[in-house]
Amino acid sequence: EYDYLFLVDSDTILRPITVEHLISTEKDIVSEVHWTFISNTLAPNAWLYDNFDFAYKKSKDEKITKAQQFLRMFEFHHKLRNPGLYPVGGICDIILMNRKAMLAGVNFEDIYNVSFVGESAHFAIRAAVLGFQIYIDTCYPAYHIFDDKQLANVNDYKKQLIDHGG
Numbered sequence: 001e002y003d004y005l006f007l008v009d010s011d012t013i014l015r016p017i018t019v020e021h022l023i024s025t026e027k028d029i030v031s032e033v034h035w036t037f038i039s040n041t042l043a044p045n046a047w048l049y050d051n052f053d054f055a056y057k058k059s060k061d062e063k064i065t066k067a068q069q070f071l072r073m074f075e076f077h078h079k080l081r082n083p084g085l086y087p088v089g090g091i092c093d094i095i096l097m098n099r100k101a102m103l104a105g106v107n108f109e110d111i112y113n114v115s116f117v118g119e120s121a122h123f124a125i126r127a128a129v130l131g132f133q134i135y136i137d138t139c140y141p142a143y144h145i146f147d148d149k150q151l152a153n154v155n156d157y158k159k160q161l162i163d164h165g166g
Contacts, residue, residue: 005102009093013143013154015161021140022096029101029127030135031091033080034142044080045144046088046136051121053089083139090124091134094142104130 006019012034022030033044038052047053064072079086097106106127108119116122127134143157144150 003099005095005097007095007097009144011145012093013145013157014094015140015142018094018140018142019096022137025085025135025137027085027135028098028132029091029106030085030096030137031094032140032142033136033138034093034144036144036146042077044077044136045093046080046086046091046134048076048089051090051116051118080136080138085135085137085139087133088136089128089134090120091136092118092120093144095123101127101130101132104132106130106132 004023006022008014014032018032022032031046033046035042035044037043043052106123108123109126110119111122111125114122114125116125124134143154145154
């Protein structure tokens with residue numbers, strides 16, 4: 001009988017204000033951005049379509065070039081580097097879900113007829129089917145430790161937060 005469920009991967013460092021800020025957005029499902037390497041590309045923990053499609057298509061019948069794909073991905077990533085709250089198609093690693101979404105049945109169980117790998121894709125699909133818009137917040141970016149180099153830089157991240165007021 002809780003108002004919210006907050007999930008965060010253990011390799012992610014949050015700012016002290018993160019949970020309070022995410023609640024203040026008053027969204028049913030919201031995440032805080034962090035950046036990580038996916039296929040040798042620095043990418044956010046949010047996507048627009050399918051499973052980690054960063055804005056490659058706008059409709060299922062649209063044909064676009066590789067250059068157009070790259071431009072759209074760049075534009076999406078650039079937007080997420082600016083503080084704000086943005087609708088997205090999927091999120092992972094940091095999720096705040098309110099009671100309404102929980103009671104509606106948004107969860108991470110596999111969908112038997114969907115071949116996407118990973119519980120985040122199944123979560124996003126289920127949320128959309130149940131009528132929930134997913135959001136990514138970019139006001140207080142988290143720090144994702146995706147390899148030993150990032151682990152070594154945790155203290156620098158913490159110092160940067162202190163130097164800039166949290």
